[in-house]
Amino acid sequence: MKSKKLSFYGILVAIIIIAPFVFPSFSTQLATLWLMIIVAMTWDMTGGQMGYNSLGNIFFYGTGMYVAAVITIAIPFDVGEYNNAFGGGIYKFTDTQYFLGVFLGILGAGLFCSICAVLIGFVTFGLRGPYFAIGTLGVAIAAGELVSNWEWIGGGQGISLPVFPYDLDLGKTFFYFLYAVTGVSLFVFLKWLYSTRFGAAINAIRDDEEKAEAMGIHTLRYKLTTWSMSAFFIGVVGGISAFQLIHFEPLETAYQTINLGIFMVVCVLLGGKGTLWGPIIGAIVFHVFKEVTWNYLLGWQWVALGALIVITVVYFKDGIMGGLMRSKPEWFNSDAENRAQAGADS
Amino acid sequence: MSSIIEVTRVSKSYGGVIANKDVSMAVKQGGITGLIGPNGSGKTTLFNSIVGYHPVDSGSIKFEGQEISEKPVQEIARLGLIRTFQQTRIYGAMNCVENMLISLPHRKMKFLESFNRNGEGDYEKTDRLLEFVGLYEKRFLTAGSLSFGQQKLLEFAMALMNEPAALLLDEPTAGINPTLINGLIDRLKRANSEFGITLFVIEHNMRVIMNMAEKIYCLAHGEMLAEGTPEDIQNDQRVIDAYLGAH
Structure with a gap:
């Protein structure tokens, strides 16, 4: 049983490593798939495991982009001058400056977003259910509007970052692996987190918050911690996206509430809320569906996407994993049952 | 007294x-x-x-x-100071053992201790208390599928788990x-x-x-x-x- 699991993960890691070399023309496409998987997993931390459906997680994505960009620019140059040069100045980054920027920018983006999550959470976690969803959506929309009027970071023009200094194909692989490493780390982190008492406590908050409070669980502390952990990873992928996209602007790319902000929710609903694998499977199905319709049903792609969302919400309420769990409960023993079985076998 | x-x-x-x-x-x-x-x-x-x-x-x-x-x-x-509810409140989608483990006294844990897995002692305590209220045989059933009376017993066992x-x-x-x-x-x-x-x-x-x-x-x-x-x-x-x- 254990060796079966190990070989499964081994094969998976091998596929992840080989994929961009076997399909070099798809490496950017695969990188985007990783982005979807990561944001879906982070959304599920609060939406699926804790029962707080945030529509504003895109805020951390956009903020991550800006923080990473500002840090990178600030290392060699003056940020305000750089962003308002409009092609007038010549700014060249050395290789060291670029990679230092990538490293510090991505890390800084994650940390900054975690802190933001705690601060915003103090206010928004006073809201429950749909009010929380609308409240967080408001934060994301407001942030987009504010940033697009802030000249120091480029206003509505957005920010242009330096291009990857070596061969561009190498750059594609580089970004693919940045995403892949983040995604795998996130998966390992969540697999561990959901097996701890912390994981159980946030499930309790989802199932009956009032009962959890009455049992003395530190609900607010757990909610803030979960959201801030989730924000860290979104901030990190936001930072990676900033370097991958080279140029981004506030409303359509960074704080894209109607695209990625909604896609991450749909991925999770499709795959199955509150499961470890659901968001991953959902993101893969969703992304493939989206790309296929964009290629072969051009003009109807939004209609097809809308139909997919409606069908998911109406007919597959528990998503793919949720449906499997109901039809094949024996595949999904709880930890306690596994322990009992192991005890009986030995 | x-x-x-x-x-x-x-x-x-x-x-x-x-x-x-x-x-x-x-x-x-x-x-x-x-x-x-x-x-x-x-x-x-x-x-x-x-x-x-x-x-x-x-x-x-x-x-x-x-x-x-x-x-x-x-x-x-x-x-x-822990209370139980007149309209019983348990976590219906989880089984009895999970309900019990969630009820461990978080107030006695340091923040970092909440990132531990449940230990051998926690499982033993769960089994002992479920035995005590007579739900041991049903421990892997989802709490929502128990009868109202059994849910009350479970809620009582959860309260005891919390060491109030x-x-x-x-x-x-x-x-x-x-x-x-x-x-x-x-x-x-x-x-x-x-x-x-x-x-x-x-x-x-x-x-x-x-x-x-x-x-x-x-x-x-x-x-x-x-x-x-x-x-x-x-x-x-x-x-x-x-x-x-x-x-």
């Missing part, structure tokens, strides 16, 4: 309706105290005031000598099959004597409360009508009148 919960001249009204008026009472450390009264006499309001669900209009509530009338629910629960200093039970025998009630009385008494948990019980079933409690308070129309041993209460003409509606 000293009092673990002290309620002094507490009043609470909802708009024009006076639910509690100048209520004073005390729950003895280590004992079993009962609270009775006809429907609408303000028992649950008093309960909710103690555990912090709503602020009181005036008066003071002390737990282990500490003023708690201004504190919110979570903080009071973290002091070790005092446990407030809101009608523990309501909706339970009469044959199960004797077993439940026995378990409540054992929780008190073996685990040393102070019990404060709201109960409608006179036979149950008279069998269990050492001291009983009777509320009527939001005011404290009588207090005393079960015998005193049974022989108190005012209590009998209140229940029969002569008041």
Whole structure:
């Protein structure tokens, strides 16, 4: 049983490593798939495991982009001058400056977003259910509007970052692996987190918050911690996206509430809320569906996407994993049952 | 013995309706105290005031000598004052064992300890307490699929898992099959004597409360009508009148 699991993960890691070399023309496409998987997993931390459906997680994505960009620019140059040069100045980054920027920018983006999550959470976690969803959506929309009027970071023009200094194909692989490493780390982190008492406590908050409070669980502390952990990873992928996209602007790319902000929710609903694998499977199905319709049903792609969302919400309420769990409960023993079985076998 | 919960001249009204008026009472450390009264006499309001669900209009509530009338629910629960609900509340989608493990006393954990997995001791404690309430055989069933009576037993076991200093039970025998009630009385008494948990019980079933409690308070129309041993209460003409509606 254990060796079966190990070989499964081994094969998976091998596929992840080989994929961009076997399909070099798809490496950017695969990188985007990783982005979807990561944001879906982070959304599920609060939406699926804790029962707080945030529509504003895109805020951390956009903020991550800006923080990473500002840090990178600030290392060699003056940020305000750089962003308002409009092609007038010549700014060249050395290789060291670029990679230092990538490293510090991505890390800084994650940390900054975690802190933001705690601060915003103090206010928004006073809201429950749909009010929380609308409240967080408001934060994301407001942030987009504010940033697009802030000249120091480029206003509505957005920010242009330096291009990857070596061969561009190498750059594609580089970004693919940045995403892949983040995604795998996130998966390992969540697999561990959901097996701890912390994981159980946030499930309790989802199932009956009032009962959890009455049992003395530190609900607010757990909610803030979960959201801030989730924000860290979104901030990190936001930072990676900033370097991958080279140029981004506030409303359509960074704080894209109607695209990625909604896609991450749909991925999770499709795959199955509150499961470890659901968001991953959902993101893969969703992304493939989206790309296929964009290629072969051009003009109807939004209609097809809308139909997919409606069908998911109406007919597959528990998503793919949720449906499997109901039809094949024996595949999904709880930890306690596994322990009992192991005890009986030995 | 000293009092673990002290309620002094507490009043609470909802708009024009006076639910509690100048209520004073005390729950003895280590004992079993009962609270009775006809429907609408303000028992649950008093309960909710103690555990912090709503602020009181005036008066003071002390737990282990500490003023708690201004504190919110979570903080009071973290002091070790745990309540069960009249309409049972369990985590329906999880099985009994998971319900129990979530009920581990988080107030006794440091923040980083909450990132530990449950240890061998936690599972043993779960099994022991589920055995204690008679749900061991059903431990892998989802809690939502249990009968109402079994859910009450589970909620009771979850409360014990939390190692409270005092446990407030809101009608523990309501909706339970009469044959199960004797077993439940026995378990409540054992929780008190073996685990040393102070019990404060709201109960409608006179036979149950008279069998269990050492001291009983009777509320009527939001005011404290009588207090005393079960015998005193049974022989108190005012209590009998209140229940029969002569008041």
